[in-house]
Amino acid sequence: MWFSLSSLTFLSYCSGVISMSQKDPCQKQACEIQKCLQANKYIESKCEDVIRAMRRCCEVHTAQRSICCSGFVKEQEDTIKNT
16 A cells, blocks of 8 residues: 555545644645545556655655655655665
């Protein structure tokens, strides 16, 4: 799986169930991933472009704590550990 943060968390955040005092810089990309996955029956390969956009956003905003990027940060840490 390409992320470790649950789809439910992304979906809750995108639908406004989870609110934050400051807007997450990668919220738009996280919501685009959810829309794409839902539209494509959760076939990740059909959403590669929006996943790449999310990774780029997370790389740009590494200094900020982002709930949306937490799964990507974990994935990156795991990759570094295994090399």
